[in-house]
Amino acid sequence: MTGKRAPSVVGVITAARKAQKFFFGPREVLIPCYKDFAHVPSLQGRRVRWLLNAQSGRRTLESTSAFFKAFPRALGAHLFAENVPEKHATELIKRFGGKYLIAGPSGVGVLVAGSLKLGAIGGTDAAQIDAGRLATRGSVAVISTSGGMTNELIRAVVRAGKRVSFSLSIGGDRFPVTSLTEVLRLAEADQETKAIAYFGELGGVDEYEIVEMLRSKKLSKPIVCYIAGVIDEAFDEHMQFGHAKALVARQDESARAKRQALGDAGASVPETFDEFIRALELLPLAAVHDIVTDVTTYMERRPSILTTRKVVDLDSVPRFVKNKKLVKQSDNAFPAATLRALLGKEVDPVTAACAGNIFELLIDHGGHVSGAVNTMITARAGKDMVSSLAAGLLTVGPRFGGAVNDAALAWHEGVREGSRAADFVEARTKKGALLAGIGHRKYRIGIPDPRVEALAEFTTLLKKHPHYDFARQVESVTTGKNGNLILNIDGTIAAILLDIFAEKEKMSAEELGELLDAEFFNALFIIPRSVGFIAHFLEQKKNDEGLFRLPDDLLFERDNDENK
Amino acid sequence: MARVKLSEYKAKQLLLGSEYRGVQLRSGEKMEIPKGKWVAKVDQGVKKRMKQGLVAVNKPRTELQAKIREWEKKGFSQFVLEPYLAHEPSEEQYFSLERVREGIRMLHAREGGIDIEAHPEAVQTYIVHSLTDAAKIAQRSGLPEAFLRAMLEAFERNFFAFLEINPLVIRGSEAHLLDAAVLVDSAGEFFVGTSDRPGWTERDVVKTKMSHRAEEAVASLASTTPASLKLTVLNQNGSLFLLLSGGGGSIVIADEAKLLGAGAELGNYGEYSGGPSREETYLYAKEVIKLMLDAKPGSAQGGSASGRRALVIAGGIANFTDVRSTFLGIIDALAGVAATMRMHGVKVFVRRGGPNEREGLALMRDFLEKEGLFGTVHGSDSEITSAMREAVTFVRV
Numbered sequence: 001m002t003g004k005r006a007p008s009v010v011g012v013i014t015a016a017r018k019a020q021k022f023f024f025g026p027r028e029v030l031i032p033c034y035k036d037f038a039h040v041p042s043l044q045g046r047r048v049r050w051l052l053n054a055q056s057g058r059r060t061l062e063s064t065s066a067f068f069k070a071f072p073r074a075l076g077a078h079l080f081a082e083n084v085p086e087k088h089a090t091e092l093i094k095r096f097g098g099k100y101l102i103a104g105p106s107g108v109g110v111l112v113a114g115s116l117k118l119g120a121i122g123g124t125d126a127a128q129i130d131a132g133r134l135a136t137r138g139s140v141a142v143i144s145t146s147g148g149m150t151n152e153l154i155r156a157v158v159r160a161g162k163r164v165s166f167s168l169s170i171g172g173d174r175f176p177v178t179s180l181t182e183v184l185r186l187a188e189a190d191q192e193t194k195a196i197a198y199f200g201e202l203g204g205v206d207e208y209e210i211v212e213m214l215r216s217k218k219l220s221k222p223i224v225c226y227i228a229g230v231i232d233e234a235f236d237e238h239m240q241f242g243h244a245k246a247l248v249a250r251q252d253e254s255a256r257a258k259r260q261a262l263g264d265a266g267a268s269v270p271e272t273f274d275e276f277i278r279a280l281e282l283l284p285l286a287a288v289h290d291i292v293t294d295v296t297t298y299m300e301r302r303p304s305i306l307t308t309r310k311v312v313d314l315d316s317v318p319r320f321v322k323n324k325k326l327v328k329q330s331d332n333a334f335p336a337a338t339l340r341a342l343l344g345k346e347v348d349p350v351t352a353a354c355a356g357n358i359f360e361l362l363i364d365h366g367g368h369v370s371g372a373v374n375t376m377i378t379a380r381a382g383k384d385m386v387s388s389l390a391a392g393l394l395t396v397g398p399r400f401g402g403a404v405n406d407a408a409l410a411w412h413e414g415v416r417e418g419s420r421a422a423d424f425v426e427a428r429t430k431k432g433a434l435l436a437g438i439g440h441r442k443y444r445i446g447i448p449d450p451r452v453e454a455l456a457e458f459t460t461l462l463k464k465h466p467h468y469d470f471a472r473q474v475e476s477v478t479t480g481k482n483g484n485l486i487l488n489i490d491g492t493i494a495a496i497l498l499d500i501f502a503e504k505e506k507m508s509a510e511e512l513g514e515l516l517d518a519e520f521f522n523a524l525f526i527i528p529r530s531v532g533f534i535a536h537f538l539e540q541k542k543n544d545e546g547l548f549r550l551p552d553d554l555l556f557e558r559d560n561d562e563n564k
Numbered sequence: 565m566a567r568v569k570l571s572e573y574k575a576k577q578l579l580l581g582s583e584y585r586g587v588q589l590r591s592g593e594k595m596e597i598p599k600g601k602w603v604a605k606v607d608q609g610v611k612k613r614m615k616q617g618l619v620a621v622n623k624p625r626t627e628l629q630a631k632i633r634e635w636e637k638k639g640f641s642q643f644v645l646e647p648y649l650a651h652e653p654s655e656e657q658y659f660s661l662e663r664v665r666e667g668i669r670m671l672h673a674r675e676g677g678i679d680i681e682a683h684p685e686a687v688q689t690y691i692v693h694s695l696t697d698a699a700k701i702a703q704r705s706g707l708p709e710a711f712l713r714a715m716l717e718a719f720e721r722n723f724f725a726f727l728e729i730n731p732l733v734i735r736g737s738e739a740h741l742l743d744a745a746v747l748v749d750s751a752g753e754f755f756v757g758t759s760d761r762p763g764w765t766e767r768d769v770v771k772t773k774m775s776h777r778a779e780e781a782v783a784s785l786a787s788t789t790p791a792s793l794k795l796t797v798l799n800q801n802g803s804l805f806l807l808l809s810g811g812g813g814s815i816v817i818a819d820e821a822k823l824l825g826a827g828a829e830l831g832n833y834g835e836y837s838g839g840p841s842r843e844e845t846y847l848y849a850k851e852v853i854k855l856m857l858d859a860k861p862g863s864a865q866g867g868s869a870s871g872r873r874a875l876v877i878a879g880g881i882a883n884f885t886d887v888r889s890t891f892l893g894i895i896d897a898l899a900g901v902a903a904t905m906r907m908h909g910v911k912v913f914v915r916r917g918g919p920n921e922r923e924g925l926a927l928m929r930d931f932l933e934k935e936g937l938f939g940t941v942h943g944s945d946s947e948i949t950s951a952m953r954e955a956v957t958f959v960r961v
Binding site: 058127145 | 566661664665666673692720721724736749751754755790792796798809810811812816818819820821822823827828830833837879880881883885917919920921926944945947948949
């Protein structure tokens, strides 16, 4: 609505998820979420100027301090919470007062028309933002102790034919971090601000700051004030109104006394709210050039419920034959295309070659393995291809095929934490956990797995290979106990892929962690093995031996009471 | 979010620790007055107790029992007993601490007592920026350093907002706190107290006035939501009942009643804000509507002469409180009693703006027209005070 081309929100601090979807104009954008300020990448962090703190009153002091520690070059914040203890508010003043512009505690934030809207100030839907003409920089500064009245005043300014230059909701708390005097100084210094509209309430003595500034001529721009709370005169005892500060403790805190003092100092102080609105009409008029927005398109926006990316470019059709000739493809074209689809980016030739090698190695490992057996049994029960394939794939798990990702998790953790292999093995065995990626039934020390040897050649193409090295160190510990506990094919695939991704694809430990969370590394098994399962299915259909039944002598049937 | 009064008993416990010899008595609980002579005081945050006869000085048990029964008849329910300290009026000093922007403001006068307000020139002001200032200020004011330090530490530890000791009697390094009043910051409750040194809780906050049942219901509802829900009963037989929204806007609307000379006709004050849900708004509105239906306007206790009553549903232009869902909550509350309201000739006057304003106002208008309760319905294009103005005109006819 202001003509900005990209969202200025850098991120959301929340433990709940990785990104949140918001509208930016008519389209949706994903804003990244971070666990805490320390997790904001420095490239993004450099753009951080403002904090919108929506935490509870109990946590406001702590989180605001953490923000300014992480982003000392920021400009300010809005602290939304009510119920920030007075003691915490004065502590915030001590730490940050005068250095940053901080709206709150409480209130609805700060607005610079056309540039900045920090908080709910001025409304939260497009119709409200349009009605308040918040995209147009105007000439009247709106300053209010009350959040709701901030918006009321903004609208009143618009109704009076003017526009808002900036607006700040001081908040109804007793100790706003940025004081009224500081905000008035900003209004006085701001060249675009020609006049000030102020809303205050009974309670507190802040309005005497205005009186003082008017008297000492530090405030020369016209100011129209409405001080609410004459109703208090109708009660026997002073009443606590909605805002913390809104209780008259001394005579000079009453609405009437403050009105009198402001009027004496030269402010315009209408008696009723209707007169206040008329007084706004009398303020100097500045030229108004609104940015016209069609609000209906904003009001008709509907958030999507599913988000994904373009996995392949549907517009670019691969061509393998041209001019009656085969087109020469680049090496490992299919593995490269597969990784491009999975990772969303072009991969290095070494990465593609490694995937190609893995794919070819893992297509099948004989008809004896459980996934293949399940596929064949299902096929012989007369089921279709997808059912038979699914039966095989559903076997993939911690004991069959699913060890690649588990092994990758182990190597990743070991390298990230700089563990010694011996301690690492000790810690795992103590917990009674199996070591994924270690151990083989057939191969052992002296009878090496030829597939492992083949893949290990990739390390010669890398400058360094910490995950592979770590896996080998673990192996040297475990084989000291049992010669079968060698680095197996799952563990090798995991280690080498981690090293290649880190060096050739320049992935950070965090990016690798995200792939691990999503079980990415199991894909390197599932993709080629699906081919193997389909081959076993086709073979069963060809042979058509009828329903499979386990021969009686191959099944051990235990009596029900045997273990009594 | 607000400064609330602590009982004198709890305040002195926090200030003096195990040295404090006071005894708390509460009506409805077992009341045991120990032997010996005591000073007994009503401990419910009442000002000028002495002048109101709410203090009994240096009296034995039987006399105190009678005195407390007398106070109970006046509606008081919480008392404190303290040992009597014989002293000269000339010994009385004034001492107070208040949290201010810069730190803690300390006021001290060597002459104190009940008449302190008549001698403002005797009062010295100090600003305490940190506890390390205690020694310097003790020296300048002549107060014992240990006393000052203990007061400041208790003040900080317990999230006090205001502390007044008047009179304070100083004898050498000994300080005697004859009367003490403490306001705590209610937002500090979560942070006060440790397992070996308890702080204060909601229970130690005194209620200066009898709470109305509806006020209690709203207070307990408010404690279960991050939204803000407040209700004060003003005149049970008033003619104008208010469902206001927004902390500031609600004062402006109530002001309008006062400016039109109808301040005494307000049955209640209060507000909902901070985005309550439909269900929360329903429960809140139900309490206000019940108050209105229980009222007998035009009775001897005041209210409008016409006997008419009006419900004013009004507020400013909300930034984020959803008009549609809060209005649905109010309609839910009105729906159950629409027939009774019609019977009493109640009309409803509405002004509200904010998110989903159009839908919210349309729903309200349809409902009120269908039920024959329609007074007016205004949106953000009309003045915030419009509904109140029309409601006042209506009850006055």
